Amino acid sequence: MQLKKISLIVAVLSGLSACGTTPKNVQPATNPQTQALAVQSTENMDASSLYALALSKQGANRIQVLYGAREAAINEGNWPMLEQICFELESKASVDHVQNKLYIAFAQKEQGKYESAHTILTNISDQLTLAEHKGWHQYLKGSIFASQKLPKKALVHYFKSADTSQQNKLNITGLNQDIWTALQQLSSYALERFDRGSVIQQGWVKLAKYHQVYLGSTVQLHQAMNNWQRRYKNHPGSFIIPNEVKSTINLAPYQATKLAILLPQSGSSERLGSALKNGFLAAMDKSQIEEIYFIDEMDSAELIERELQKSQPDFVIGPLLKSNIVKVKSSPFIAQSAAIFLNEVNPDEAQRIHTEHYYFALNPEHEVEQALVHFLAKGFQKPMLLAPDTPSGQRLISHFNTQWQNFSKTQPEAGFYSNSEDMVEVITELLEVDRSKARIKEVKSLFRSEVESETRSRRDIDAIYILGDAIETRLLKPYLDVNVSTFAERIPLYASSRSYSKQIDKTDKGDLEGLYFTELPWMLPDVVNQRNLRDTYSRLWPEQADIEQRLFAMAHDALNLIPELKQLSRIPGKEFDGLTGALSIKEANQIHRKLSWGQYHKNSIRLVSLDERPPTPLFMQQVE
Template sequence: MRLKLVSLLIILSGLSACSTTEKPTKTSDNLSNSANTLKNEALNAQSIYQLAQNRYGADKIQLLYSARDSAITEENWPLLEKICTELALTASVDQIQNRLYIAFAQKEQNKNQQALEVLNTLEGQLKQPEHFAWHQFLTASIFASQDLPKRAAPYFFAASESVAKNNISIPKLNDALWHNLKQLSSYALERFNRGSVIQQGWVNLALYHQVYANSSVDLDQAINNWRRRYLGHPGTNVLPKQDTYANELAPLNIERLVVLLPQSGANKRLGDALKAGILAALDKKEISETLFIDENTETEALSAQISQLQPDFVIGPLLKANIDKLAKTNTLLDIPTLHLNTFDGERTSLQHYFFALNPEHEVQQTLEHFLAQGYQKPMLLAPNNTNGQRLIDYFNLQWQRYSETTTQVGFYNDNKDMPNTITSLLEVDKSKERIKSVKTLFNKEVESETRSRGDIDAIYILGDAIETRLIKPYLDVNVSTFADRIPIYASSKSHSKQIDTTDKGDLDGLYFTELPWMLDSQITQHNLRQQYNDLWPEQADISQRLFAMAYDAVAMLNDIRQLSITPDKYFSGLSGKLSINSAGDIERSLQWAQYSNRRIKPVELKTQRPVPLFMQSANDGITIIN
């Protein structure tokens, strides 16, 4: 049976990357006045397409985008294929996106083999998560429409995993996947019962429906068990709504809490800081028993101890290596767990969450502010080491999802290398060379002032507190006085409570992100902060941040289920506004602050979740999602 997804058309009418270097920044002015008037007078996609044939450059491209949107709305698949084929031959547009459109149009015309050939040519080029998710979904839909459910299933699973991980919307994906699974035998389903927790959740849901098809009581019990094990799974959307399921969202009843922390070895100091935060938070929790276990205990003995204790909830481990070991032994598989780090492996349970002071959260927050402000050419400065390169790579990868421009990047090797890096990026060195050349032409003294490049509209420093205090003055003296003041931003690494007690002057004007716990003006629990300062007046910055993180790990336990399945819900903690994404990662939104007159003051900066290029409308930048 041919798969017809009406809602797909709704979102496709808003999918347009417009990745052309000729596209103006403001989408309302995309077309010249004459071209815009002609487009408004056109009656349908065909007439807009004909208008485009008589135009050139950016006007033609934007008219083709408009014709493409209209063709989707009109379900004129032959014309859509024709338009996108023409766009795909234009070097300055998103060719991958237009080839996906071509495959979609061919699929809608039952030209399935041609559509698959187009999709096959895109293998290895799908670097954007939106591209990958739609590629997998279209491939699965073609196989499903040809009554090939076994061939369709892996692509459906991949699409579902990508959507869940990257918060992408593909209407009717869940319904199409579920319909496809119901075509499979129990034997075929068993063969798919492996891989990610998303895939296993789908397969087990289908198996339950087959095994208990003749017993509604047993089926209800099996589904209830499935809901508890796969809390927040996208398969929930295909099940009948159950009022009784609200009970599953009630706060967890935790009588016995087990905490796994490093209590020996090189990381004991970090474990002590975390333990202090947990104990402080437990003062306000009604948990009967809390047991601390050294996570560095031999794995087999640790697994046996946890099995014997049968905890209601586990916090930890901290170290990635220990998280990996316990994952391989499935020790925590059926126990709700909040790991105190990220995890590079496959999530094994939807009741497992991951909490870390991840610098990528701050990079993402800054990037979203840059996009909200309309910055086009940010300059990024970072140390030339593994961490610096990782964060720059993360920023650039995300930036490419939302912007057609490229960033300017500078890596410095050490303190002595900073001036050269900055003057080179700002092209001050070239200005000095020009001044030198002019002076050689005259015998008299020539008044001169260096000029920096004028296209940089924001600067982001990813160095530590010492590096930032060296970089900021260099930036201040090397930005041309003829240019507008360039806003300068930094991460929480730039802020140190110890250093700030004696040195703030050189940072005037700098914006940075920080944990509320580290900003005295943002702390609501003043008594807790005072007690902490009395007990540990000289604590290192990292210990203070870990204390806040551990405190929040306990404080948010009552809300963790609701947070995991409610996208807009967040918990206000010492370490920021905390939410849980579909991959189980706790995301942090930090406080913005600014150095001003040798003081630190909180500021509110515009930040909003951006729309990926692949989902921006050709004409007005609006995403249409029902």
């Protein structure tokens, strides 16, 4: 894979070199024999050696050897050396400086120095006179947006580069593949919005739409591709037909009929296992699964292996507990099987993921990231976060803060409470209500007559995010209401799914008017198209705890995901609408959840749609 990448980059930058101007001061060697000896003496040298040799020379000879060193650095994929060589060429008047800047930007991008690479591209944007430079500039700029997981913005630049390339008959190697990769990350709605512009752009977008709609349907996809080729003759996307599309036609989904499910059937987690089992059995009604073998994940690794070898399932789901996932990873049967583990992957295993092992967890970090995206889309500058002073609360706020710093210069306020008694103290301190009260007391002491007063809270807090459970949220909300100054605009309140409880809401919605929160679609009223399933569930298990209801939905989704996994893993923009949210597969085969937004409104809960545009990294915002 690395050799393939390097050969591609050599082709890319060779094209860029072809557009460069010949240094005016470089003269050809007058003696052909001497020139041949010089070439022979340097042709086997690596980039570092050539660079050192160049520094020992003067004038045109130095530049000539630096060019050779630059080419060698590209061949080797030695990006730090490429950057250093280009910096040395910066001082030479005869060098095409725009071209050289593009080399530097490329080298820095490959090293992950996205901010400095983007700065270079921005600074030379008004110096682009050659079509070749303009095409490469747009391509590199788009690739930086792509590296920041912003495929929509990347495509804006890619398509400009593609148009320049077509109009000037340029060959920007790598551009077509990168366009295709970015298009595959878009939803059908986003593709529809891109279906405009030049013939090149429309051709690409329609190809992606056909690929997304007909993937897995061999006859229809083949027909759609033929129609596309007749309409867009000589389109640069034609290479996709024999390569990418042909391979995905044969991308058959998992055809599992015999399933082994590992879940806790003994010990303290037995009730969690029962909730999962109910979800799996309920999902069988509309699946092709014919047999299910339930295995206690609390058993020894040896006993679990014997059960798997005996039942010979087509697919494995579970275990639920992290420690048991580690335990069964050594199973020879699981090592050769496709599986969905019902928890997240450990960070140290992220680079050693089995291609057919998937990780499905009700991960609270997903909700934190979703809230953060909305806050940035709304333009909030100073959110305030409230969480219990526990390892989980500290971890989630730390995760929010780390992500926030990639997109904003401000620092969120964070408050941790240990119990209900110190909630008021934490809130009044964060909102600086205590300072307002101190000022009022001081003013009153100066006058004998009665002084009318009202406390004021700080005005820079523009959103409050609660990461407490249902009981804590019902305590915090009234405190926030009375401590926010009446002179200030109402601060929107948000919470995670921990704040919501179907059981508590039956008897006490409290004073939660206006509160927004993320939640599994399964837990919200009138959200999922599963009315019959919800009615049956409520009739069979009317008193189930919230965690058991969520695990039921998780198990139901896990079984229904099996035939969808391969397409989800191949098409980044593809989603599966499940009981636990809109599911997609991200890096390291992790199944990511996008939850629904609910809001307390007039003593009931309504479904709301909030702005969740992907944020632009801080270093790219200044020129957007």
